[in-house]
Amino acid sequence: MKWIDYENAKTVDEAIKILSQSGGKARPMAGGTDLIVQLRNKDPRTDADVVVDIKDIPDLNVLQCDPKTGLTIGAAVPLYKIYNDDNVKKYFPAIIDSASLIGGVLIQGRASFGGNLCNAAPSGDAIPNLIAHNGIATIAGPNGTRDVPVEDICTGPRQTSIGNDELLISINLPVPAAGFGASYIRFTPRNEMDIAVVGAGVSVNISEGKFTAARVSLASVAPTPIYVENAVNALVGETVGDAAIQRAANAAREAAKPISDMRGTAEYRKHLCEVLTRRALNAAIERAKEGK
Amino acid sequence: MTSSDSTDYKVLGTRPIRHDGADKVTGRAIYGPDFDTAGLLHGKILRSPHAHARIISIDTSEAEALDGVMAVVTGADWPNNSNGTSMVEDGTGTEIESNSNWLRENLLAGDKVLYAGHAIAGVAAASPHVAEEALALIEVKYEVLEPVLTIQEAMAKNAPILHEGLTTQELGEDSGVVSNTADHFQHTKGNIEKGFEAADVVVEREYNTVMVHQGYIEPHNGTALWNTDGRLHVWCSTQGSFVVRDSLSDLLDIPVSQIRVTPTEIGGGFGGKIPIYVEPVAALLSKKTGSPVKIVMSRKEVFEGSGPTAGSNIKIKLGAKSDGTITAAHAWMAMEAGGYPGSPVGAAAQCVFAAYDIENALVDGYDVVVNKPKTAPYRAPGAPNAAFGMEQAMNELAEMLQMDPIDLRLKNVATEGTRRVDGPTFRRIGAKEVLETMRDHPHYQAAKTEGHGRGIAIGFWFNIGFDSACNIAVNSDGSINLTEGSTDIGGSRTSIAMHAAEVLGIPVEDVRPSVVDTDTIGFTAVTGGSRTTFATGWAAYEAAQDVKKQSIERAASIWDVDSDTLNMEDGVIKSKTDSELKMTFKELASQMSDTGGGITGRASVNPKGVGGSFAGNMVDVSVDDETGKVTIERFTCVQDVGKAIHPSYVEGQMQGGSAQGIGWALNEEYFMNDQGNMANSSLLDYRMPTSLDLPMIDTAIVEVANPGHPFGVRGVGEANIVPPTPAIANAVSDATGNIMTQLPLTPGAVLDSGK
């Protein structure tokens, strides 16, 4: 690895100061499970001279789950803390879907949702799920903080709308309305330690047998995880049942613009979008019915 | 099942704790990358980004000028004795002559690079990071050429040529034709035209497989010190320290007497650590710097710059009578050698029909160079590719004949006296017993779960003999120190120690086995070819017999009787005639010094009594009909092992070979882009099975004693990787109704097979 400097920021202000003064050559690091590999592999998209460790910043380590205020996940909170949290398990069970399948147990000791989002891989397993949960990212910069819907963060493979001098502080999920259920399902050839060929994150709100709201998002089928409006439109206002689910699944397949690569052909991925969206919707509906 | 002997062994067949166990569960064992010595420099290797290119120039000046860089070497640093030949292992354990220049050029390129990952230059520096920075400063100018990436492309007319000097050997004669086909050979038995005429049914199909890697967890590594006295000392993880020594002698043009190779503990090999890669580069760097130089490959280098096994294009045609008798068989097989000639097609051709007694057979083999890494041995090299075709064709034949697939195989099974298509006649083998064990096994007898598919297959692999040496020194407390030269890659030093313990009638805990360096033991061939427990075990047997004989003679001299009147059993030397005259081996050992000095036994063997091994699999799978994903629900491995010396480690070989075969069948592949760059050169994207991808792997040990070994041993390391790919393909076919003609059976491929 080329030479890097290491800074351990203790506050948000300190981190932003270092980021601002590094001419775009500083990178925040939480678990480092993507960043260190990219630096080691000389990834041209990760051209950094300075690594800013943000794990000691209190604001980025908040994990607060409250049925009245929602879920706040600090940007540096490692995955294992998320899936071991009793309140998250109780009130946001679908969040566990993503937290427990990124990497393996060893990676989960370090990796974070914040890192997964900022890394902006098309296959990021947290991202469709956060989109399905109406996640809002809180970002701090030299001029204060701003809130951005998660679906507006990723702008391209490993590119985000977060500035070089900005820092993701947390991701905030609002309190779900009644009749809410969500699910994230991905398809991988191996059962663990794999990258999604396709991932589908969905949520539904069900009232009196109808979908009153829905969110559908896909990973690994476009340069960024995508929000699939047509799939949502196929659900909202419709009776909960196979017909609406299939229309939404078909819309997901149509919205996907995948490439062919070592993980699967474009055609196969489009097919999987249909299968996984359907399966994820059925799982989300089950959770909605169980009141989870 | 034991169909052999009922010999009452005291040590063989027990499951002692391995002698190196404590070191290996506490982190104390020293593997190659763990080796350290004063003044150590770190080396890194520059590799080609192009799959096929001419090297116009290499400028190392900037790299040499970097702070901390001590030396840079390139192909120009090889000694200048061209046109030499070297002996290399061909994958069956046989040493064959190869072009020394090719070997050198594969390790540090000459005027061409032949695959992405081809080594070009080595750098030694004070730290691995500085060495790596220096690589980026080496300027190589290339003339990029069109890459040839598949057998079909390589054999096409007007294909780009990898080696302008390579002409096809056509049935043993130099054809004079420049091409990418290095060799075409045939094995013939009977007359296949007549055989096919006599057939009631014929099956014919083409199969394709792609390059896969051995996947050992420890990367290639080596440390070299070219000392001021001209002696070269190398420490490395290798399957054969003497192969390293002899290869270094050829490549560096120095006598073997000037080279000492110390084998460290080794973190897996499966054939891939028979060839050398970084050792000679480290040696050249050490010669330039006067310091010891260590090189450890990265995982990416392991994938791109070491030796995987071949992808293949295989056509199988079988004809049979309606009663199931196979009347004719033809195999056409072309296999990727990688950048230089030497694919495992030779072994594949020997193995493809080996399980069956077929009257009329023809095998065509083609060794084809492509712009991918030079292949190296991988566990039964070539045989899994061959079996993937042959054993699926057998199942197709069984279905046409409406026969049980095991019954069809039993109908045609090879037995003692069967002549293989490549010439040799089998001695006592256990193919029939393996099939019978499968047929009667609870797995095969159990009803299939609704929706699951079931497949079976069998496979063959040779054993080899070759040189092994063993020394035994008796300690005064009656224990023995056993030294041998076979790299212990999976518990073999204990199996070898068990041979000596059995002979001497002492507990195996009283044997202290050590794997030692090339200065310390007689020539010992590679840990490969399923030979280690067979041949080095035999050397231990002979060395222990030597100790036993000397012990009896010593007792005879102490008692002043004729040694013929004594024998030694269960560690006690006693008179056949006088019941008063007896002494334990321990007692004798305590008196050695006073009665003529220490006792040491020794043996060097080259055993000829090799017996091949057959393995069979039964596998149940489920297939997700929407995604195509295959799940292994139940897996059973049956293998004829001759005599299981240490059954736990025999089972371990069977389970390990099975798991590698499962990975090969389902997900493993070199995924190359159209420029010939490997897209998945990490352990994330090269998907070897994790613990969550496999079920428990059931084993059934069959013991048909090998009459060519004093304890009936057959080598067990390799045959078990032969049947998994076809057994799984047959199971997936059973579940989906579609024939699987290519590997790997990725979810997308399985789903597409129905189209």
Add this chain to the structure above:
Amino acid sequence: MTTKTHVQTTINGEPVDFLCEPRQSLLECLRDVVGLTGTKEGCNDGNCGACTVKLDGRIVTSCLVLGVEAQGADIETIEGVAEGTNLHPLQLAFLENAALQCGICTPGFIVSAKSLLDQNPNPTEHEIRFWLANNLCRCTGYDKIVRAVQDAAKKMQEAS
């Protein structure tokens, strides 16, 4: 630039200081600086688990931790698993069940499995397989490894 950082840690219960460059991983520091070579490198990108160590109570791949990050950290490596000359029940179970062949992955598996049993003394086969899926073994097919963990769990429960 190019100055080394002084890092103070506790390794296997003992205070250990070392100097490292920020680009050096904790794995490199353990192996090349501190001299604890029991922790192995298989891939250097977090996918094989040969470099598993416990860092402040949580198992991680030490190749994906910078040495400088370990300032003040409590680290447990394979060298700290046995108590004096007494092997840990997992180490014994790996030997008795022949759960290693080449042994290169073994330190990682033992450190991982120990952390599993510390928090889940009686795991199911699936829980064991899930937990260990970040540790690759190429020799054994995992059968005997899973059995060794089951065996150790049973013996540890009987002993407690």
